[in-house]
Amino acid sequence: MTKQEVIDFLLNGFVLSNLPDSFLRLQRIANDPHSDVEDVVAVVRMDPELAANLLKLANSSCYSTGTPVNSIEEAAQLLGMRAVVQSSLALGIISQIDIPHEHLDLRCFWKRCVSVAVISEKLHAKAPQFIRRIVDSNQLYTAGLLYDIGILALIEGFPSEMVGIIDGAELIGESIQEAESRVMGFTHQDVGRILFKKWGLSESLQCVAGYHHDPLSLKRRIHCPIVDLVHIADYICCKRDEGTPSSLKPRMLDQVWERSGISRTAIEEIELEVPQVFTATEAILSL
Numbered sequence: 001m002t003k004q005e006v007i008d009f010l011l012n013g014f015v016l017s018n019l020p021d022s023f024l025r026l027q028r029i030a031n032d033p034h035s036d037v038e039d040v041v042a043v044v045r046m047d048p049e050l051a052a053n054l055l056k057l058a059n060s061s062c063y064s065t066g067t068p069v070n071s072i073e074e075a076a077q078l079l080g081m082r083a084v085v086q087s088s089l090a091l092g093i094i095s096q097i098d099i100p101h102e103h104l105d106l107r108c109f110w111k112r113c114v115s116v117a118v119i120s121e122k123l124h125a126k127a128p129q130f131i132r133r134i135v136d137s138n139q140l141y142t143a144g145l146l147y148d149i150g151i152l153a154l155i156e157g158f159p160s161e162m163v164g165i166i167d168g169a170e171l172i173g174e175s176i177q178e179a180e181s182r183v184m185g186f187t188h189q190d191v192g193r194i195l196f197k198k199w200g201l202s203e204s205l206q207c208v209a210g211y212h213h214d215p216l217s218l219k220r221r222i223h224c225p226i227v228d229l230v231h232i233a234d235y236i237c238c239k240r241d242e243g244t245p246s247s248l249k250p251r252m253l254d255q256v257w258e259r260s261g262i263s264r265t266a267i268e269e270i271e272l273e274v275p276q277v278f279t280a281t282e283a284i285l286s287l
Helices: 003-012 021-031 037-045 048-058 072-079 081-094 106-126 129-134 137-146 149-157 159-172 176-184 188-198 203-211 221-240 254-260 264-285
Strands: none
Touching: 003 149, 003 188, 021 037, 021 081, 021 137, 037 048, 037 072, 037 081, 048 072, 048 081, 072 081, 081 106, 081 137, 081 264, 106 129, 106 137, 106 221, 106 264, 129 221, 137 203, 137 221, 149 159, 149 188, 159 176, 176 188, 188 203, 203 221, 221 254, 221 264
16 A cells, blocks of 8 residues: 555545535535525435434433424424534434444544534634634534544555554554554555645644644644644543453543643543533434
8 A cells, every 4th residue: 555546546436525515615614604404404404314313312311301393494493503513513424424433433423523523622712712712613513523533544545454554553552543554655644645635634633633643743834733632632532441452541641731721620521521522422323
């Protein structure tokens, strides 16, 4: 597997060579302070599969009030605009990818990604004011949801090679990016950054994809805060999730924690919310 072979696959073979139209429209709505729930409903109506899954989510045990929800409008009222946008973004991506379980536990993977998206937002709310000014909170959910997409791309395109790399990393106690770099000369972070650029996502999101395991290597300092938040969120979620392979669990970098300005008390409070976040995430993944 060469880097050029991977690039060719990303351009021509990967199922997410282009992001779904509904995802792009919902992302624009999420970034528009003047949008409202009617804008979200209009997008969802155009995607029957997404509409059906949102109705299932609204009627799930996680959200149900006991009264059946029978329309997208009712689902939007029950869940709230932000939850509808976030759930729709997640569902729109998750439904596109199908990888054999022997290559990757997709449910565990998406549980971690969706949870990282939510925890990133919670960390942002606890961050110092200067961090909150620098980081666009509207980008955090997308950042957390897709930060590790490079792994999926590599496993879909080169399953036997990637399974060998992951198994080898587990065997000798390496992180996946260390094993990738040793075997291939590049990592899933590089692949994610290429995809984000191809999709036309912002430079800050490209930095999240490219440096979430190695935030101290990022030279563009203006983008360090958003990368730090996703890095810390990844650490928190993996710490509480026993299903994540050790090679995929990040090592917390004290310097990153310190420069985020988030207190230990705030981190501990957020850690207590992780089980609830996992439960809500499982509701989405059960659809």
